[in-house]
Amino acid sequence: xxxxxxxxxxxxxxxxxLLAYLLAKQNISVILLERNLGVAREFRGEFLNExxxxxxxxxxxxxxxxxLGLLRMEQIEYWQDGQLVKEIxxxxxxxxxxxxxxxxxxxKVIVDEAQKLNSFxxxxxxxxxxxxxxxxxxxCGVKALKDGSELIIQSPLIIGADGRFSTVRKxxxxxxxxxxxxxxxxxxxxxxxxxxxxxxxxxxxxxxxxTLFTQAGGLIQIGWNIDHGSYSQxxxxxxxxxxEKLIMNFPELAGMVREHIQSWQDFILLDVHxxxxxxxxxxxxxxxxxxPIQ
Ligand SMILES: Cc1cc2nc3c(=O)[nH]c(=O)nc-3n(C[C@H](O)[C@H](O)[C@H](O)COP(=O)(O)OP(=O)(O)OC[C@H]3O[C@@H](n4cnc5c(N)ncnc54)[C@H](O)[C@@H]3O)c2cc1C
Numbered sequence: 001x002x003x004x005x006x007x008x009x010x011x012x013x014x015x016x017x018l019l020a021y022l023l024a025k026q027n028i029s030v031i032l033l034e035r036n037l038g039v040a041r042e043f044r045g046e047f048l049n050e051x052x053x054x055x056x057x058x059x060x061x062x063x064x065x066x067x068l069g070l071l072r073m074e075q076i077e078y079w080q081d082g083q084l085v086k087e088i089x090x091x092x093x094x095x096x097x098x099x100x101x102x103x104x105x106x107x108k109v110i111v112d113e114a115q116k117l118n119s120f121x122x123x124x125x126x127x128x129x130x131x132x133x134x135x136x137x138x139x140c141g142v143k144a145l146k147d148g149s150e151l152i153i154q155s156p157l158i159i160g161a162d163g164r165f166s167t168v169r170k171x172x173x174x175x176x177x178x179x180x181x182x183x184x185x186x187x188x189x190x191x192x193x194x195x196x197x198x199x200x201x202x203x204x205x206x207x208x209x210x211t212l213f214t215q216a217g218g219l220i221q222i223g224w225n226i227d228h229g230s231y232s233q234x235x236x237x238x239x240x241x242x243x244e245k246l247i248m249n250f251p252e253l254a255g256m257v258r259e260h261i262q263s264w265q266d267f268i269l270l271d272v273h274x275x276x277x278x279x280x281x282x283x284x285x286x287x288x289x290x291x292p293i294q
Pocket of ligand 1: 010011012013014015016017033034035036044045046047126127128129161162163164166167268269270288
């Protein structure tokens with residue numbers, strides 16, 4: 001099958017979905033490809049700062065996201081070895097210090113709004129596999145597998161919003177320098193105990209940073225910094241002394257932690273690195289990414 005569009009965007013994360021919506025609003029025909037069956041994902045960037053909030057408000061999307069559920073942070077705390085050392089509260093004219101927005105809520109609102117526009121088309125279960133070039137070397141389309149069948153999309157502009165391991169970037173041969181930041185992150189989620197305030201708690205635990213992000217839906221997301229590349233060694237060590245450090249620093253979480261984080265398998269590893277490109281464009285291709293976690 002072959003289709004044509006003005007712009008083909010690969011990847012329906014926050015970057016690709018919002019860009020597709022904004023272009024379609026300008027009556028530019030856009031096809032947005034997403035390899036997954038839906039846009040909902042786990043463990044992604046979910047905290048909005050003031051700037052992100054104001055963009056969603058400006059676009060009229062914020063109330064719709066709020067209807068689906070979000071949570072305003074009331075305080076940020078700094079802890080060291082079990083002691084609270086600093087608390088920050090919102091300025092008098094503000095009601096939050098950041099907002100937790102589940103990424104599936106954000107993406108659902110953006111995609112639902114975009115789908116009201118004739119110029120927008122979302123193709124789920126569609127994996128971009130290659131770029132197509134014309135005789136002059138200009139990129140002019142993509143090859144994809146949609147529901148397992150080959151699809152050709154002809155487009156004078158291809159935007160790679162396909163994340164850190166971008167196929168578009170690789171196929172366009174845009175060189176990249178990978179930068180490690182010295183740490184990786186272990187993520188886990190537990191239910192928040194009764195009375196837990198919407199907060200971000202940064203703790204130094206034996207010299208490592210541990211952060212507890214309160215989330216909409218009554219959850220706490222735990223992010224634990226470990227040395228970059230150290231997880232395979234860490235996993236060979238007994239789990240109990242590791243998790244005990246969290247419990248000693250936040251004893252009120254003991255019950256929830258013991259119930260929901262019982263082994264290394266209950267953590268998800270995020271290999272923290274960022275990619276720097278000298279150029280973001282090449283002959284009909286633009287590489288488009290949200291900044292990675294720092
Ligand atoms: C485990 C994890 C935890 C994270 N936690 C945080 C956090 O707590 N806070 C924070 O600020 N940031 C966090 N991040 C980073 C944050 O998720 C990213 O910065 C943000 O999602 C980038 O948005 P994006 O739209 O550029 O790309 P992505 O969100 O990565 O979206 C890319 C999309 O492209 C799709 N795709 C990829 N290849 C293809 C293909 N060939 N064909 C079709 N579709 C394709 C993917 O399925 C995906 O939907 C985390 C990332 C990960 C992986």
